[in-house]
Amino acid sequence: MEYAPILVLVISFICLLAIGTPVAWSIAISSLLTLLVSIPVLPAATTVSQRIGTGLDSFALLAIPLFILSGELMNKGGIAHRLIAFAKTLVGALPGGLALINIISAMLMGAIAGSAMAAASAMGSILGPEMEKEGYSREFGAAVNITAATTGLIIPPSNVLIVYSLASGGASIAALFLAGYIPGILTGLFLMIVASFWAKKKGYKVGKRSTLKAVLKTFVDALPSLFMLVVVIGGIVTGIFTATEASAIAVLYSFVLGMIYREITLPIMPRILLDSAGTTAIVMLLIGASMSMSWALSYENIPQEISTGLLALSDNPIVILLIINLLLLFVGIFMDMTPAVLIFTPIFLPVVTALGLDPVHFGIIMVLNLCIGLCTPPVGSVLFVGVGIAKTSIEKVVKPLLPLFIAMIIALFLVTYFPELSLWLPRQFGF
Amino acid sequence: KTDDTKTLRLGHGLDVSHSVHKAMVKMGEDLSTLSDGKLKLEIYPSQQLGTERQCLELLQIGSLDMTKVSVGVLENFAPKMKVLGLPFLFRDREHSFTVLDGPIGQQLLNEGEQYWLKGLGYYDAGSRSFYTKDKPVNTPEDLEGQKIRVMESVTAMDMVRGLGGSPTPISWGELYTALQQGVVDGAENNPPSFYLSRHYEVAKYYTLDEHTVLPDVLLAGTYLWDKLTPEEQGWLKQAVETSVVYQRKLWLEAENEALEAVEKAGVQIIRPDKTLFSDKIKDSFDKYKEDKEFYQLIKDIQATN
Amino acid sequence: MQLRKTIDKILANFLVIIMAVMVLNVLWQVASRFILGSPSSFTDELARYLMIWVGILGAAYISGRNMHVAIDVLPTRLSPPVQKRLMLIVRLLIILFCLLAMVIGGSRLVYITYVLGQNSPALQVPLAVVYGVIPISGLLIIYYKLSDILKKQ
Numbered sequence: 065m066e067y068a069p070i071l072v073l074v075i076s077f078i079c080l081l082a083i084g085t086p087v088a089w090s091i092a093i094s095s096l097l098t099l100l101v102s103i104p105v106l107p108a109a110t111t112v113s114q115r116i117g118t119g120l121d122s123f124a125l126l127a128i129p130l131f132i133l134s135g136e137l138m139n140k141g142g143i144a145h146r147l148i149a150f151a152k153t154l155v156g157a158l159p160g161g162l163a164l165i166n167i168i169s170a171m172l173m174g175a176i177a178g179s180a181m182a183a184a185s186a187m188g189s190i191l192g193p194e195m196e197k198e199g200y201s202r203e204f205g206a207a208v209n210i211t212a213a214t215t216g217l218i219i220p221p222s223n224v225l226i227v228y229s230l231a232s233g234g235a236s237i238a239a240l241f242l243a244g245y246i247p248g249i250l251t252g253l254f255l256m257i258v259a260s261f262w263a264k265k266k267g268y269k270v271g272k273r274s275t276l277k278a279v280l281k282t283f284v285d286a287l288p289s290l291f292m293l294v295v296v297i298g299g300i301v302t303g304i305f306t307a308t309e310a311s312a313i314a315v316l317y318s319f320v321l322g323m324i325y326r327e328i329t330l331p332i333m334p335r336i337l338l339d340s341a342g343t344t345a346i347v348m349l350l351i352g353a354s355m356s357m358s359w360a361l362s363y364e365n366i367p368q369e370i371s372t373g374l375l376a377l378s379d380n381p382i383v384i385l386l387i388i389n390l391l392l393l394f395v396g397i398f399m400d401m402t403p404a405v406l407i408f409t410p411i412f413l414p415v416v417t418a419l420g421l422d423p424v425h426f427g428i429i430m431v432l433n434l435c436i437g438l439c440t441p442p443v444g445s446v447l448f449v450g451v452g453i454a455k456t457s458i459e460k461v462v463k464p465l466l467p468l469f470i471a472m473i474i475a476l477f478l479v480t481y482f483p484e485l486s487l488w489l490p491r492q493f494g495f
Numbered sequence: 496k497t498d499d500t501k502t503l504r505l506g507h508g509l510d511v512s513h514s515v516h517k518a519m520v521k522m523g524e525d526l527s528t529l530s531d532g533k534l535k536l537e538i539y540p541s542q543q544l545g546t547e548r549q550c551l552e553l554l555q556i557g558s559l560d561m562t563k564v565s566v567g568v569l570e571n572f573a574p575k576m577k578v579l580g581l582p583f584l585f586r587d588r589e590h591s592f593t594v595l596d597g598p599i600g601q602q603l604l605n606e607g608e609q610y611w612l613k614g615l616g617y618y619d620a621g622s623r624s625f626y627t628k629d630k631p632v633n634t635p636e637d638l639e640g641q642k643i644r645v646m647e648s649v650t651a652m653d654m655v656r657g658l659g660g661s662p663t664p665i666s667w668g669e670l671y672t673a674l675q676q677g678v679v680d681g682a683e684n685n686p687p688s689f690y691l692s693r694h695y696e697v698a699k700y701y702t703l704d705e706h707t708v709l710p711d712v713l714l715a716g717t718y719l720w721d722k723l724t725p726e727e728q729g730w731l732k733q734a735v736e737t738s739v740v741y742q743r744k745l746w747l748e749a750e751n752e753a754l755e756a757v758e759k760a761g762v763q764i765i766r767p768d769k770t771l772f773s774d775k776i777k778d779s780f781d782k783y784k785e786d787k788e789f790y791q792l793i794k795d796i797q798a799t800n
Numbered sequence: 801m802q803l804r805k806t807i808d809k810i811l812a813n814f815l816v817i818i819m820a821v822m823v824l825n826v827l828w829q830v831a832s833r834f835i836l837g838s839p840s841s842f843t844d845e846l847a848r849y850l851m852i853w854v855g856i857l858g859a860a861y862i863s864g865r866n867m868h869v870a871i872d873v874l875p876t877r878l879s880p881p882v883q884k885r886l887m888l889i890v891r892l893l894i895i896l897f898c899l900l901a902m903v904i905g906g907s908r909l910v911y912i913t914y915v916l917g918q919n920s921p922a923l924q925v926p927l928a929v930v931y932g933v934i935p936i937s938g939l940l941i942i943y944y945k946l947s948d949i950l951k952k953q
């Protein structure tokens with residue numbers, strides 16, 4: 065095994081972060097240094113710049129800027145405000161009511177959009193400010209938003225599960241989609257329990273129980289805003305537009321509604337567009353830089369070598385699954401989901417199928433596991449989006465994130481060791 | 496083992512169960528034997544190093560040595576390659592091999608060199624046919640008003656439009672959901688891709704009109720090629736040759752297997768009168784008349800026996 | 801600092817226009833397919849290229865405002881002079897990276913796609929134009945970081 069590249073990568077990355085280099089630049093610089101171990105300087109520098117550029121070259125990523133923009137419009141246009149006023153009359157009297165609303169809406173949103181980043185950006189920009197206004201800490205709001213958003217990657221439709229199906233060379237997409245429902249909802253429930261306890265412990269304000277009249281009034285107020293969900297979901301379900309295109313429809317709808325409410329005017333539009341572009345750019349540079357790091361890792365075969373070494377340790381299924389889960393959790397710390405799925409599926413799948421595991425079950429384990437990685441520093445696209453939108457810092461959200469991580473890890477181990485949670489539903493449909 | 500071992504890095508977008516990947520593994524073994532361990536092939540499957548277009552760029556940049564791409568992708572890099580994507584250009588499989596393995600195929604491979612790409616050989620990717628979700632396609636008229644997903648290629652879009660369908664470019668990765676949600680009504684690809692992508696779960700009609708033969712091309716960057724000694728170039732060429740023969744055999748098996756499997760999964764396989772389709776766009780080559788050299792190439796291919 | 805303000809303004813206006821075009825473009829994609837029944841062939845590609853521009857040009861805009869996410873656990877515990885020196889090192893490292901990867905590497909990428917005449921599949925735009933944003937953004941970031949260093953000393 066060649067040790068130089070991995071040493072360069074890990075050491076340079078840690079040093080750069082430690083002296084306060086912005087995360088995106090730390091990722092980019094240490095990727096370049098790693099490539100210099102085996103590629104001459106000019107091709108290496110060109111490759112890094114190509115990876116940053118083409119890392120953003122994906123139509124699916126487009127949902128991010130557009131949902132950021134529609135979130136901004138909903139905020140300024142009075143839509144979010146009306147929606148939340150209504151939701152508050154419903155569950156506001158429960159401890160952590162707003163956090164529960166955030167989790168439920170993020171699950172819905174992520175389920176529809178299939179993109180955790182879109183869910184995190186939409187909910188973060190709509191509910192974040194509301195939660196802060198109600199006395200929640202900004203960091204707790206961001207932490208809830210970040211973790212809840214990932215559940216949408218397991219609840220179908222999910223592009224990541226399609227990527228997994230391709231990488232596994234045969235797992236049924238329909239079966240994978242069906243298998244995702246129970247684990248996704250289970251994870252969401254666990255997050256709600258934790259958020260509720262945390263809110264109670266911190267003594268966040270519990271709202272008054274609302275009268276039926278108030279519920280009705282806020283419902284009527286929120287109706288046009290609620291109808292946006294119908295337009296977006298309906299459009300996707302009936303095949304009028306794709307999930308990515310839905311983000312543009314959401315922009316249009318929230319723009320028009322904001323104009324009708326007279327809270328959005330043309331003169332403030334440049335400001336809104338610029339703010340959204342700025343938030344987008346923070347996320348995009350991180351994604352581009354992560355793409356060059358993933359490339360450097362693959363090029364040096366670092367993931368393969370690590371896992372070969374680890375799998376030589378045991379032949380007990382429970383132990384192997386534990387090792388694989390720990391390894392994937394570790395991978396998720398540094399790597400984004402799609403490259404991780406593409407690189408590790410061909411390595412792990414033969415091992416687990418030899419142990420009698422169903423490829424569909426393993427797909428759910430893998431995606432749920434890497435969902436946790438999406439929220440862990442230093443590399444995690446959903447974390448970046450959530451932190452960027454809440455305008456807080458990674459180190460500050462770590463504390464409220466920890467209990468939520470534990471909830472996700474418990475869900476992961478249940479899903480790992482109880483295959484029925486994943487396989488029962490597809491089986492009912494004949495898979 | 497020794498310091499003079501050269502590692503050739505080959506990146507491609509297919510997964511490890513694909514015939515092309517298996518043939519590459521064999522190429523690596525042959526290369527190692529032929530060169531007595533002096534040349535080593537390192538394969539990166541499943542788009543680990545990027546999409547097909549990105550890998551081509553990496554060859555030109557000089558950080559990747561070899562790659563495999565579909566001719567459809569190559570036409571944006573080496574325009575003459577576009578000829579291979581024209582519909583109903585080849586009479587059958589044998590005809591396509593005669594052309595590709597003959598002087599015309601070689602000429603097209605050499606075409607890449609002015610773009611810093613050294614073409615090494617053609618892997619079989621069968622021929623592409625339509626599959627649809629709700630409406631079976633027996634004649635070109637059945638394509639009328641159906642939104643058919645195509646690759647981002649001008650030739651492919653012209654072809655579908657010429658046959659009466661509405662070409663809709665959507666990325667391959669998004670296609671499954673797009674079919675399921677009805678964003679498109681159908682798509683087109685070869686049997687193994689139809690099978691491995693699981694699109695047959697959604698699209699229940701497969702019309703074997705075999706409109707295009709789009710082979711896969713194996714390429715090296717001239718950045719690498721010029722650094723190899725003539726002896727090493729010889730070993731590589733020889734390993735490629737046996738790998739191509741091996742892959743074409745595997746491909747046939749994979750094609751039969753795929754058709755059997757999708758039929759078993761409830762897909763209705765339609766074997767239409769292909770002339771209905773080829774007649775509908777038989778004038779489509781005329782628009783290339785302006786470009787003398789390109790038009791001659793078409794004529795030469797048609798005249799090859 | 802007049803120059804810096806002018807650059808900020810041009811950059812901001814540019815980003816606003818790209819964002820607006822991006823939205824209209826995707827809306828047009830839906831409209832052309834659903835209402836007109838003839839799907840547009842270029843919108844997908846245009847959207848992706850605009851995204852690259854927003855992301856990379858936006859990175860320069862964000863650098864000008866020092867808004868990139870950093871983990872500053874260690875630096876904030878050190879004495880102000882040490883903090884200042886670390887900040888200088890960080891800025892120099894960013895300048896070095898931008899010079900090597902974005903300006904030199906990016907220019908080489910632009911050069912390669914330009915001399916090889918590579919065009920995008922649908923729009924037939926030279927890819928050199930798309931990638932051109934990388935060296936431009938690199939130069940802007942270097943300018944911002946240098947001006948930060950000079951201003952602070």
Ligand code: NA
Pocket residue numbers: 174175176177178179216217218219220221222
């Ligand atoms: Na989903």
Ligand code: NA
Pocket residue numbers: 396397398399436437438439440441442443444
């Ligand atoms: Na992570």
